[in-house]
Amino acid sequence: MSIIDMLVRVDAICKKFDKYDPSKQHKDLIINPDDHFLQLYTTMEAEIEATVKKANEAAEEKNRAAVATMNAEIRRTKAALREEIPKLERLAKKKVKALSPEDLAARPDLVVALAARIDDIPEGTMMGAKKKKKIDKSHIEIKIDSAAADEAFSSERYEHTAESAAYQEEFQHRKNKQDQNLDIISEGLSTLKNMAEDISEELDKQDPMVGEMEEKIDKATGDLTKNNARMKEVVSKIRSGRNFCIDVILLCVLLGIAAYIYK
């Protein structure tokens, strides 16, 4: 064999087993340990590719539940990736040494392209598009200080919707009930008023009567006390001397016997 043949064969074999060469492998990754942008960029790219693969799998999947779960996962990753985009943009602006100015200018474009790729990942439904539309619609409806004059005075605004009609009906119903109750209360109050007036008149009538009674009773008590005093005088006069007491006692005994005999 000639030396040239040997060299060629050795080159071929080396190339074959290059992937097992650790020094060679690091070459790709030792781009620059300080270049965070590239690191983040590469990780995001890898994730995008994985998500796309998953999306393809989902498109071929027959089981709808599995499809739904896969789509949900894809959406989640998409959302996570979208969040990383601003970080990437910031890093893109940073200046890294050993990087050519053209590369630096190209980085923001890369970021935008990446964002577009993320959005393009199919998630199996049309919901994304719908959501967008809906949000726009609600934006149109909720206008607080709409300066459009014709819209403010449009008759549509003042027409009843079902809700407002029901509300008004309930309001009326409650008002009527309150009125009824107030009527009942007013009737009761007028009865009370009449009774109170009658009581007042009765009291006016009876007041002088009570006064007269008081007078007469006072007079009677006066008479009684006078008579009691006089009787006391008389009795004390008679009581002088014990003989009188004995006389009285004997008299009573006699009367008792007589009454007993004649009864």
Place this chain on the structure above:
Amino acid sequence: MGDIKHRDKENDPDRMMRKGDKLTKLSLTRWTSDWARATPYYEQAANLFKIAKKTEKAKEAHERAAMGQERLASPWHAGKHMESAGALAKELGLWNEVADFFRRASELYIESGKPQPAAEALSRGGRALEDGLPDEAVKMYLEAVGIFEEEQREQMAFDTYRSATSLYIKLQRYTDAATMLLRWGQSADKCKATSTQCKTCVGAVIVYLYAQDFKQAEQCQNDLSMIDAYFQSEQNRFAEQLLNAYREGNPEEVKHVVKSSGVINHLDHMIIRLAKQLPVGDISHLAESSGAGGEAAAEGLEEDDLT
């Protein structure tokens, strides 16, 4: 139980009566009736008869007791006995006697210098006679009311006024009833009993309307509006509404006014009954006749007021 009582000497009313009679009957041994001793017997007899429910005998006993008290110069007690006798006579249905007794009782009260109980006795007599001799009852009521008014004791008269009015309405003497109501209103005015006054005034208007005497009712209302107390009351407003409904000749309006007013419920129940029956008769003719006349009258009044 009654028999046991009769056996007992003390509680034998007939015996009591006999004792009393013995003491009062004139005979050879007795030249003057001894009422002083007889009266207590009669009184006791009367009580016992009442308990025993021997109404006739009790009445007699009361009469005798009254006579006795009279002779004893205590007309007050005599009057009391007379009243009891009258009440018992009412139970027996001897209407003439009832009237006599109560009248006599009232006279005795006046003798004793107490006019108020006299009037009250007459009033009670009237009430007792309502069923039997209504005309006589009416007379007694009027007398009672007269005495009350004389004695300036109108406040006590209210009950009598009320009984008299209800009797008149029962007898369908509506003008008399209205007059009585107005008289009642007058005495209420004297006692400053405004509420009663307003109620009686409205009652009078209602009675006139019930008697289909619209002119009289209107006149009455006009007279009453002069009274301040009545003019400011809700009873006045009610009367005005009622009369307006009448002037329009609209019976439904009349009914509506009566039903919707709270005033009616506080009046006397016999007047409420009358009011519920309004309108009586045909009132549509009032619409034409009083339409022009009413206005002219109102204008005439206003002119008078301005002068």
